[in-house]
Amino acid sequence: MFHPVVRDDRKNWKYLIKLFNDLLRMDGFELYEKNHISGRAIYGWRCVDHKNIFIQNQVKNLNHSFDSDHIRVQIEAMNSAIDKNPYDAIGKSKELLETCCKTISACSTLQGRQGRLPQWERNRRASNRRTVF
16 A cells, blocks of 8 residues: 555555554554665554553553552553563453453442442443344
């Protein structure tokens, strides 16, 4: 798409590169001018930051939703293991998911005993009622 052999220079391909890079940077990558052929740029990709912005935003959301020191410790352990030991990071992520599910289940049970379900559960049930097959 961006290689000089197939690129249409009459179109605004530089704008597309900017859009692609805006999306790729969220995952820690970017397209850049790697080389030139006949005076025209050839693009490659590279890592721009080993910290994934998407993951950082998810961590903030988890910390806000599940305000718990235990979850914070799990997230820190998982993030520190990503580069050093990815298999350990995967195991930690499974533990984190299990902890989140248990927290949601406990919240749902407590709210159910009080006769009021959490908003997310009320929304889910309402959307299921509207579903017609």
